[in-house]
Amino acid sequence: xxxxxxxxxxxxxxxxxxFLALLQALLMPKFQTQLLEGGLIADxxxxxxxxxxxxxxxxxxxxxxxxxxxxxxQYGITSYIRGSAQQLIWHSYYILEDxxxxxxxDVVVFNILSMKYDEPQNEAYNRMALDAMPxxxxxxxxxxxxxxxxxxxxxxxxxxxxxxxxxxELSAEDFExxxxxxxxxxxxxxxxxxxxxxxxxxxxxxxxxxxxxxxCYEYLDKITDLCRTNDVRLILIKAPSxxxxxxxxxxxxxxxxxxxNDLLYINTLQxxxxxxxxxxxDTYDAGLHMNLSGAEKMSVYFGRILAEEYGLADRRGDDxxxxxxxxxxxxxxxxQADQYxxxxxxxxxxxxxxxxx
Amino acid sequence: xxxxxxxxxxxxxxxRAAMALLLAFLVTLAFVACDKPPVTEPPxxxxxxxxxxxxxxxxxxGYSFVYxxxxxxxxxxxxxxxxxxxxxIHFFEAPSCAFQGLDKIYTYAGLEIQTYTEGDTxxxxxxxxxxxxxxxxxxxxxxxxxxxxxxxxGNHAAESPNQLLYxxxxxxxxxxxxxxxxxxxxxxxxxx
Numbered sequence: 001x002x003x004x005x006x007x008x009x010x011x012x013x014x015x016x017x018x019f020l021a022l023l024q025a026l027l028m029p030k031f032q033t034q035l036l037e038g039g040l041i042a043d044x045x046x047x048x049x050x051x052x053x054x055x056x057x058x059x060x061x062x063x064x065x066x067x068x069x070x071x072x073x074q075y076g077i078t079s080y081i082r083g084s085a086q087q088l089i090w091h092s093y094y095i096l097e098d099x100x101x102x103x104x105x106d107v108v109v110f111n112i113l114s115m116k117y118d119e120p121q122n123e124a125y126n127r128m129a130l131d132a133m134p135x136x137x138x139x140x141x142x143x144x145x146x147x148x149x150x151x152x153x154x155x156x157x158x159x160x161x162x163x164x165x166x167x168x169e170l171s172a173e174d175f176e177x178x179x180x181x182x183x184x185x186x187x188x189x190x191x192x193x194x195x196x197x198x199x200x201x202x203x204x205x206x207x208x209x210x211x212x213x214x215x216c217y218e219y220l221d222k223i224t225d226l227c228r229t230n231d232v233r234l235i236l237i238k239a240p241s242x243x244x245x246x247x248x249x250x251x252x253x254x255x256x257x258x259x260x261n262d263l264l265y266i267n268t269l270q271x272x273x274x275x276x277x278x279x280x281x282d283t284y285d286a287g288l289h290m291n292l293s294g295a296e297k298m299s300v301y302f303g304r305i306l307a308e309e310y311g312l313a314d315r316r317g318d319d320x321x322x323x324x325x326x327x328x329x330x331x332x333x334x335x336q337a338d339q340y341x342x343x344x345x346x347x348x349x350x351x352x353x354x355x356x357x
Numbered sequence: 358x359x360x361x362x363x364x365x366x367x368x369x370x371x372x373r374a375a376m377a378l379l380l381a382f383l384v385t386l387a388f389v390a391c392d393k394p395p396v397t398e399p400p401x402x403x404x405x406x407x408x409x410x411x412x413x414x415x416x417x418x419g420y421s422f423v424y425x426x427x428x429x430x431x432x433x434x435x436x437x438x439x440x441x442x443x444x445x446i447h448f449f450e451a452p453s454c455a456f457q458g459l460d461k462i463y464t465y466a467g468l469e470i471q472t473y474t475e476g477d478t479x480x481x482x483x484x485x486x487x488x489x490x491x492x493x494x495x496x497x498x499x500x501x502x503x504x505x506x507x508x509x510x511g512n513h514a515a516e517s518p519n520q521l522l523y524x525x526x527x528x529x530x531x532x533x534x535x536x537x538x539x540x541x542x543x544x545x546x547x548x549x
Contacts, residue, residue, distance in 0.1 A: 009372055016379055200447035202462045203469065203487055206540040208520035208533045243451055285452055 024160035027167060028131070030177040031184065036351055037063070037085040039184035041095070042132035044082055046183060049324060050102040053312050054079035056188065057092040057099075057223075058111030061239035064289040066109075068187035069332045070299035072325045075307045076314030081188025086125040089114045089219040094142035096223060098133055100230055107310055108227050109235045109302075112254055112265075115220065116244070118213035120148045131159055186332045191292055193339040194349055198279035198287040201242050210249035217257075224261050233310060236265040240277050240298070242287035266305070268298065275301040292336065419525030422484050422544055423494050424468055431528045431544055435472045435479045439463065445470075467491040486542040493542060497532075501539040506532050 031038030040063055044050075054077060056062040063083030071077045082095050092110060099105075120126065126146045133139045135157065143156045155162035184190065227234040236258055238246055251267055258265035268275060275297050279287055282294030290298060306312045315321055342349055421430045427441050439445075442465060451460040461479060463470045467490040471483035492498035495509040506521055507514065510530070514521040523530040524547060533541035 006372075009376075013379065200449050200464070202449050202451075202464070203485075205485060205543065206533050206535060209518060243449075286449065288451060 020160060024158070024163070026170070026174055026178055027163040028159055029163070029166070030173050030181065032177045032182060033173050033351060036184040036190060038128045039132075039181070040188060040190065041082070041084050041129060042181065043183045043185050043188065044080065044099070045132065045134065046181070047080065047187070050080075052078045052080045052103060052105050052187075053315075054107045054109060054306060055096070055099055055103075055105040056081040056083060056109045056111070057087070057096050058083055058109075059087040059114055060085060060289055061111045061113050061241055062109070063185065063188055063190050064192070065239045065241075065295050065298050066302065067189050067292070067295045067299045067332075069189070069325075069329050070296045071303045071306070072316075073329065074300055075303040075312070076316035077303055077306055077312050078315060078321070078325070079187065081185070083111075083188055084125070084129040086117075086121065087114060087129055088117050088121065088125075088146070089216050089223075090145040091126075091129040091142065093219045093222050093226070094138050094145065095129065095133070096226060098136065098138045098142075100226070100232075101136070101138070104230055105232060106312060107233045107235060107306060108223075109237055110223055111239055112220075112236050113238065113241075113244070113246070115212045115216045115254070116250065118215050120146050123148050123151055126151070127162075130156060186328060186335070189295065191332070191335055191339065192284045192289075192349060192352060193292045193336060194284045194343055194352075195281055195291055195293075196284050196286050197281070198242060198283060201287065202245075204245035204247065207247070210247055210253075212250065212253055220257065224263070234263055236263055237302075238265075238267040238269060239290070240268045240272060240275070240294075241289065242269075242279070264305075264309075266302075268301075271301070419528035420523070420530045420544060421494065421528075422468075422486075424465070424491065429470075429481060429484060431481050431484070431546055433481055435463075435470065435481050438470070438481070482546055484544040497539070497542065499539050499542065502537055503532075503534055503539075506539065 029035070029038060031042075037060070054071070056066055056079065060083065063081050066079075066081060068079040068081065071079050082099055084091065084095075087095070092114065096108060096110075126148065130139065130142055130146060133142065139156075143153055147153065147156075152161060224234055226232075236254060238251070238254070246267070246269060254265050254267070257263075268277075277290075277294060277297060282290055282297060284291040307314070339349055419431075421428050423429070425442060427438060429438055442463075445463040445465050447462075447464040449460075449462040449464070451462065460482075461472045461474075463472070464487075467486065467488050469483075469485040469487055470481060471485065472479040473482040474480075486493070486499065489499040493509075497506055497509050503521060510521075510523050514523050514532075516522075519534045521532040521534075523532075527547065529545045529547040531541070531543040531545065532539055533543075
């Protein structure tokens with residue numbers, strides 16, 4: 001009996017750890033039926049074939065404004081959007097660093113709106129960017145760079161420390177997706193087909209200082225260097241969102257930065273006609289984000305640049321790859337049809353209706 | 358029958374250490390982050406940046422702005438104010454990424470009122486004076502010089518290039534200058 005005691009203790013420890021792991025899996029938000037943006041980062045790690053020509057990094061202005069399916073169907077370019085809600089520039093840098101552990105794309109596209117934020121903003125967005133990232137040195141550095149005041153570093157390593165108080169808000173979703181999850185995006189693109197036209201634009205407020213902060217430039221330099229070291233071409237882009245306002249002074253700084261570093265910078269706000277953006281039909285929230293129609297137009301425009309100016313090859317002739325992407329496209333069109341049906345039935349998309357009714 | 362392999366006895370101190378470690382983890386679990394809001398709830402109101410403000414604390418009793426005879430304080434429910442002002446010229450709703458309804462902007466002649474939502478109520482978050490047809494109760498309007506602002510509000514401002522910032526009981530009053538000419542007046546919830 002005495003001899004069995006150590007075994008019992010080891011078994012007890014293993015059972016306790018397993019129980020805590022199960023508890024953590026149960027209590028962590030699933031982002032499967034609501035707040036889908038929270039599931040974007042996890043989607044990438046579920047992707048079987050991590051071999052993309054183009055990787056997008058940035059905030060909602062990438063995951064809402066570009067469609068990888070359109071890039072594939074129109075140009076045979078494979079791409080993935082590693083976006084997350086309010087992804088700040090240090091998030092983007094570490095997400096890129098992490099992505100390069102899995103694959104080396106030909107081109108990285110970075111949306112530069114986050115240059116305006118010079119300090120960590122909010123835990124909710126940190127969680128959406130970092131929780132799903134597998135544990136690595138990159139993740140540890142990302143946590144350190146991102147934490148807001150009062151956050152616990154350890155709670156990113158053991159999320160149970162943060163989420164244990166969710167027990168009273170557990171829903172059917174938490175049990176249904178305890179051991180599995182469905183992708184919420186199409187290679188990082190979060191689809192929305194609804195339309196809310198632009199009717200007015202708030203007056204831009206004069207700022208006391210338009211200079212982007214040193215910390216943002218530091219991370220932009222790091223992104224540029226990381227791409228250079230890995231022989232990846234970097235493109236800077238400003239998506240066609242009309243709010244938050246993109247000041248001319250900010251734009252000039254990006255023009256200058258791109259010139260100094262021999263990068264392509266495209267402010268799509270200056271190419272609206274060429275892209276064909278119609279703010280009556282191509283946005284779902286009055287000009288902040290593109291809807292499906294806007295994202296597809298953006299992708300047709302941007303794909304031409306990738307194909308013609310960056311020489312990215314048309315890979316539609318690769319049968320194996322084509323089969324994979326046809327499958328992805330089928331899921332894309334299924335969701336498109338489902339969303340139109342939902343709009344007809346309810347007048348809105350249920351997954352994006354956050355307010356309590 | 359004796360086992361052919363003699364099991365090594367785990368020293369008691371290791372057993373105790375393992376138990377203590379587990380206990381410490383469970384205690385940490387019980388106490389860490391208990392008072393924090395769930396991260397699946399909208400972030401605290403901010404100027405569409407998610408910056409943390411003093412929202413939800415209490416109405417400001419500091420600087421106020423008077424528009425069409427109505428005195429408006431920051432962090433007070435906006436509904437009665439809108440009811441008195443009537444329909445705005447423009448209304449703009451700006452959801453932030455992932456969450457909705459954070460910024461609602463009501464535009465009246467010379468004034469923008471931006472709100473945030475807490476529960477079912479919208480509160481005044483920012484008052485932005487847009488042109489020189491309106492002035493502050495202290496008599497300052499767009500076009501004023503830094504000296505005129507200091508003369509009206511005092512010399513206790515936090516001063517930075519092109520900006521004078523006054524704080525008073527839950528209200529941050531920001532004056533922005535370009536070439537020494539006042540180009541923006543903003544009453545807002547203080548950013549923590």
